[in-house]
Amino acid sequence: MLLYEKAGNIGILTINRPEALNALNSALLDCLYEKVTEIAHDTELRCLIVTGAGKAFVAGADISEGSFPSRSVRFRYARSQSILRT
Secondary structure, eight states: OEEEEEETTEEEEEEOOGGGTTOBOHHHHHHHHHHHHHHHTOTTOOEEEEEESTTOSOOOBOGGGSSOOOHHHHHHHHHHHHHHHO
């Protein structure tokens, strides 16, 4: 669901669900939280580019799961966004 590569001190994180226009589901949000937390500890990294595979960056929430992600998943996603800002 996520691809990560590093070139020197630049990281590229690609959301890789092009078949769903990179819509965010619970599994992807969990992966995103784990990867961003891992990346945040890389002291050599100076820039992180976040992109989406295919023709869309992120279409939004994946409502095909039947409901929006749980509160804990939404919290981890919000936390990963704040990690990225620091």
